[in-house]
Amino acid sequence: MHNVDFIEQGEGKTVILLHSTAAGNKQWRKLIDTLSPKFRVVAPNLYGYGNTTAWSVTKTQTLADQAALIDQFVHNQNDITIIGHSFGGSVAMMAALRHCDKIQQLILIEPNPFYLLAEHSQSAGYREAANLCKVIKQNGDLGSWEIAAEYFADYWNGEGSWHAMDELRQTKFVAALKPNYHEWDCVMNENTSINTWEAKLPKNTSLLFSENTVTSILELQALFQSNIPQWQYHKYVEGGHMAPLTHPHIINPLIEEILTSVPEKGNMR
Numbered sequence: 001m002h003n004v005d006f007i008e009q010g011e012g013k014t015v016i017l018l019h020s021t022a023a024g025n026k027q028w029r030k031l032i033d034t035l036s037p038k039f040r041v042v043a044p045n046l047y048g049y050g051n052t053t054a055w056s057v058t059k060t061q062t063l064a065d066q067a068a069l070i071d072q073f074v075h076n077q078n079d080i081t082i083i084g085h086s087f088g089g090s091v092a093m094m095a096a097l098r099h100c101d102k103i104q105q106l107i108l109i110e111p112n113p114f115y116l117l118a119e120h121s122q123s124a125g126y127r128e129a130a131n132l133c134k135v136i137k138q139n140g141d142l143g144s145w146e147i148a149a150e151y152f153a154d155y156w157n158g159e160g161s162w163h164a165m166d167e168l169r170q171t172k173f174v175a176a177l178k179p180n181y182h183e184w185d186c187v188m189n190e191n192t193s194i195n196t197w198e199a200k201l202p203k204n205t206s207l208l209f210s211e212n213t214v215t216s217i218l219e220l221q222a223l224f225q226s227n228i229p230q231w232q233y234h235k236y237v238e239g240g241h242m243a244p245l246t247h248p249h250i251i252n253p254l255i256e257e258i259l260t261s262v263p264e265k266g267n268m269r
Contacts, residue, residue, distance in 0.1 A: 004069050005051035006044040010036030014080045015259070016070055017043040018088030021183060022152070022176040023245060024049040027085070030248045034256060042073045046091065048179030061182040063094035063190050070095050074102045081105040083255060085244045086112050087183050097192065097200050106205040107258055109251065110217045110241050115190045117219055125219030128155070133184045140181040145174045152177060155214065156241050198228045206232040206258050208251070213241045234258070
């Protein structure tokens with residue numbers, strides 16, 4: 001049996017928040033305080049974060065495994081919203097597929113199902129993702145987590161981000177990154193087609209992305225917008241991929257607006 005560590009706050013319609021790699025549910029503290037006066041907000045820790053059970057090394061992790069962690073939060077409801085950032089966005093997609101009769105709305109902030117780019121394996125974005133995966137896996141196997149952490153931090157946060165951290169922060173980041181070893185199996189080995197996502201995910205799905213984000217995410221955004229034009233697409237300027245953590249003053253009001261507005265088909269903001 002696995003233990004799921006989570007924060008629950010407020011009453012009303014359920015909003016489930018799924019965090020990004022190396023962050024844990026603490027990344028949502030400000031958003032929880034913003035939403036909980038109107039909603040029941042649940043923010044679980046995914047495998048290996050907080051007090052949620054660490055992943056077993058004997059089995060390859062899948063998005064379905066991660067998505068199953070929210071099963072306990074969706075009973076007897078059919079109007080749930082899931083908000084997911086980066087890896088949490090990919091898990092949110094699978095959770096909505098798993099509970100398609102219960103999930104009414106998705107808000108995806110730069111989700112990272114990189115396997116969807118595999119048919120464009122010569123693209124710059126897919127090469128970036130595959131290389132990052134290789135760095136994490138190889139250095140994880142060797143126990144060289146500082147090397148993996150530097151590459152990861154500089155890729156997502158910008159060149160020099162790792163060296164800008166003090167020693168204590170680097171140590172904490174290394175520890176927080178270790179679940180990512182298994183998360184790569186989820187986002188590189190999944191086989192759900194883009195057509196299935198289009199057919200099964202809520203029509204009321206919003207995808208948020210930064211115009212200044214990394215190439216791999218921009219290619220995914222373009223793929224989604226080309227194949228699923230009926231989703232809502234919201235572009236933000238400041239903050240890049242890590243904006244939910246570094247620029248919550250920009251992202252959180254946008255999320256709150258989406259939660260309380262009526263979607264317009266294929267709108268780009």
